[in-house]
Amino acid sequence: MSDPDEFSLNETKADTAAATAGSSATAAPEAATQRHTAHEPSRIPLPGKLYESRKTVHNKRIDGPFRRFKWLVMAITLAIYYVTPWLRWDRGPYAPDQAVLIDLAHRRFYMFSIEIWPQEFYFVAGLLIMAGIGLFLVTSAVGRAWCGYACPQTVWTDLFQHVDRFFDGDRNARMRLDAVPWGVNKVLQRTVKWSIYLVIGFWTGGAWIMYFADAPTLVHDFWRGEAAPAAYITAAFLTLATVALGGFMREQVCIYMCPWPRIQSAMLDERSLLVTYKDWRGEPRGSLKKAEREPDKVGDCIDCMQCVQVCPTGIDIREGPQIGCITCALCIDACDKVMAEIGRPRGLIDYATLEDCRAEAAGLPPKPVWKTLLHPRTIAYFLIWGSIGLVMLFALGNRSHTGLTVAPDRNPPFMLMSDGSVRNAYTLRLRNMESRPRKMEIAVEGLPGAAMWDETIGRAQAAPKLVFEVPADQLLAVRAYVVAPAGTATKDFNFRITSLDEQRESEEVGTKFTSPEDE
């Protein structure tokens, strides 16, 4: 809550206010710079104390466009989370039919038509990089929109706060209940509410494990007590974590535990959209009666505290941008409602960039929204983000579903046979990434007179080309012996793998034939 950035942002604001003081009668520069001492008591009552006890946030119910948008995002994100594991996707008889599945046991990651093997984990790394740059993009365009609407911590906290509201009533009722000493009624009430917490936590943890196994089978096994211990442990851990983080820790996670607010405070600039209290318009604060008496001496803020009461993290937005503000914009809804009731224009608290604020305070026309969103930084982020995505799509579309890796034996590097010929041994790994068994041909190229055999056939049947049946969606390891006639020198040659189906995928892998002739 106390971050070095706050100083500079506040100073900027103060400068803005000072610069416009001449033209606006409502904001005197002293008032703008001194409002902290004037209005807010110190947040820490006893300086030098070892710890600070948490003040429970009892946020008030509010309705408005942003609250409705939050409902919508909450519905969509929760639906994605709970529904995804149950989507089916036909991949034929050899692969699971779950649309999104992280199959740790078989080391496969399925996502609709995409199947990723462990060695292709760079696709996942690419997705994570895209997610990171996507967050930068969102931050530079619309500030901490992720924190305010889409972050799981926000969504689940919101959910738990609605449970509080449903069982204990709105802000005042909850505050009263908190103050009541523990008795039978309170114990009952808390037990019921915390049981609901546990149910929500269990559904959250239970849904998570569905991503790692066939969901219907897992549900069946889970309730019969036949699922893997990891499933129960994960579900239990996530149940408790959900209850702890969403039910009890709530804003403490954002303020103390999450690195993202710190990173964001470094990424925001004067062109980022923030939930901003327009202090040059609101200050000095005064009641409606005072405003009637002396209309020139008070600003639009009537100090009704609605913006503070609806805040899910319990901050006062009028203190300026701060780490505790997740920009959920509920205070905008609250303030707009009050402004409408008292007949003043909306937007005393509003999404605005610091540049907008400066311009607005100076009486300049507002900047169109698209200009705010499309500044060089957002465009650059978008281009980087988009090009990574395109490169990955291209790589994904062009990858071969047939592959070969070759590891020559090093001990011994070569073997002299009794007829003077030289044998080298290789471990070949034939990769079949299609969900059906395929025949694949391995050929030795560039090694005259060479023949090859494996454990299943003897040297008598050695041939320059061998055909293997590779099981569906698997790697077949073959120990191949390559023999070259006496006198063959050490040289490089290739193994070529060709899939014997209509795809005719082919790959050439270079390796070395080692011979005693050079020694």
Place this chain on the structure above:
Amino acid sequence: MANKHVDQPTGTETVGHEWDGIEELDTPLPRWWLWTFYLCIAFALGYSVVYPAWPMLNSGTQGLLGWTSRGQLAKDMSVSDQAHTSMRELLARIPIERLADNSALMKQAVAGGHAAFKVNCSQCHGSGAAGSQTLGYPNLNDDDWLWGGDIKTIEVTLTHGIRQHGDDKTRSSAMPPFEGVFNPGQIAALSAHILSLSGKAKPNSEGAALFAQNCISCHGINGEGGRNVGAPRLNDAIWLYGGTSAEIGRQIQRPRMGVMPSWGGRLDPVTIKMLAAYVHSLGGGEDFVEVAKDPAVPVHVRP
């Protein structure tokens, strides 16, 4: 240090340090965080009581649970042995000649043999089973066998060893030393003739005559060797003790003859079977021609 003061915008005391005008606030820790610290300390104390932790003069505290890393290893090993029991039982029952028919079991046997080879055989034959020409340990990867290279023969050689006293069925033979019997000229002629068998020298009549008189009874007329007495093939490219004229001459005068322990008394029959399968799989294994009946072999499980 003495520069502590209350920061005006936040109302928080600073720690008193200042770096180029940047000061650090002395923000108090949230209470739950403090409790997390206390819990960690409690956990550490509990852990050090339950598990071995405190170093003492001679050893350390044992811990209430009595856990040791050695005990853990023994447990893991016995779990692993349990997992192999069924495979070992199958291996005990199947005659080794028929092992090739069961490719899954063969694969397991080869894998088990690989592990046993590293423990018991790699000291002489090398971890890659390539042997050593200077030390005279045979290479097991090639297709040249002194006593035979089918899987059954390999098993017999492994079980009874080579030139072992006290084992009736051990592989045994001796090459007479010809030191003092031949003069240096005869040794050179004989060595040249032996090299000529594999086309590495010109044939000579003196050497051929000496070879016919002294060597063919074991090594064969054309130097094709004799496996019943473990006489090496002399007309191929592989030389156990070196293939130069001097090395061959030395071997004629003062023959070196390899020994191998009989593993029958040291390893159980299943491990020997696995070793035979592994050695046979190294690339030079020969096919077995006879088909044997099922012997009634008792099941041996490693204790």
